[in-house]
Amino acid sequence: MAMVIPIAKPGKDPMNPNKIIQYNINGFYNNFTDLNLLGRDYDPLIFALQETHLTSRKTPCLKGYHVFWRNHPSNTAKGGTAILIKEQNWAREIPIHSTLECTVIQTKMRGRYITICSLYLNPGERIDYAKLSSLVEELPTPFLILGDYNAQSVAWGSSTTNTRGRTIERFIEEHNLLLLNDGSFTYLSPSYGTFSAIDLSLCSPSLELTFNWNVAKDTYNSDHFPVILTDLDTNCSITRRKRWKEDSANWPAFQRQIAGKFTQYASASIDEQLDEFNNGVIGIAQKTIPVTSTNPKKKYVPWWTKEIKDAIKKRRRLYRIYKNYPTPENLSAFRISRSHVKKLVVEAKQKSWQDFVERIDSTSTSKEVWDKMRKLCGRFKGSGPTAMISSEGFVADQKLIAETLANKLIDNKIITPEAKTRHD
DSSP: OOEEOOOOOSSOOTTSOOEEEEEEOSOTTTTHHHHHHHHHHHOOSEEEEEOOOOOTTSOOOBTTEEEEEEOOTTOSSSOOEEEEEETTSOEEEOOOOOOSEEEEEEEEETTEEEEEEEEEOOTTSOOOHHHHHHHHHHSOSSEEEEEEOOOOOGGGTOSSOOHHHHHHHHHHHHTTOEEOOOSOOOEEOTTTOOEEOOEEEEEOGGGTTTEEEEEOSOOTTSSBOOEEEEESOTTOOOOOOOOBOGGGOOHHHHHHHHHHHOOOOOSOOHHHHHHHHHHHHHHHHHHHSOBOOSSOOOOOOTTOOHHHHHHHHHHHHHHHHHHHSOOHHHHHHHHHHHHHHHHHHHHHHHHHHHHHHHTOOTTOOHHHHHHHHHHHTTOOOOOOOSOEEETTEEEOOHHHHHHHHHHHHHHTTSSOHHHHHHHO
């Protein structure tokens, strides 16, 4: 059986390119609410997370994503890494022998394989250069190494260079790696309120012109800023399939035109009659029923409110004030605002769930219940397969995909060759 692997289709909306978010989350479940907000704001293809603070007692999950993770060797709630990739995208975990805290996967972007490594280097432990070198040798190329290195150097934006920074500088140079950082700060010290750059994005030379690198303007309740890597190929994002907006249709006009459209068929064959009927109905529908946009929308968040939106705007404004005028008073105001946003979101999620449960009663049909469940999970009907691996190799052309599926259905005696020919 052909294995369907949805990937990005060519020719998509240039306003919604694929994104990879690199983020020291400072606790997966501690900042789970803000992880959802981050997903809503950027809708990334991939999250590369550090300091997940996970243990074997709980399996991490995020709606709409496959999760690959690796906990701290002691299995205590500290350190740890994870990579999350959208469910419709193919990915596999790469087994790594390194004892470093890292998670490694391989996926496909722009039609080629790419390896992504999420790495965390504990600031309390000496950087083992040999282990870093060994890790690079294990990674299939091309690769991205996205991580919190806890190393400072003026080469990537810190005000000073420490021993760890010099070690990483040597590591980059000797392994012919490229640094994507643009000198922006990535870390706000919770103890001193100072800024530094300790989150680095390294890559193989062949990926130099693949991504745009920038830092988000909000920490999302962590002490690190999310780093956004945006695919510079603006033709790689995913669009939605057009759908009829039946609730907005002009049904009286549709009925009038349908009533006057069709007459008795003379000697036309069944196939000709069917084609005329289908073309007539679709033509009238196009005139009287609007369709949805193909542009991807922001991720649906059922608990989103104007109050939360305003609170987040205030939090970002207070952060900008503190960044420009770093006084203890401004830092305190920013922290209070950040806590307030988290409280509002938790309350809104609880209320959203209660409202959802109250709307389900004995009169609700199973379809209505499942539709509501899908919306609550942020899942909507998507497009069909955008690529697949068949017996003849990788297939991305839509007509070839249809041919491959039809041939497989014929092989399994689900449809007849005559039925396929009739629809060609």
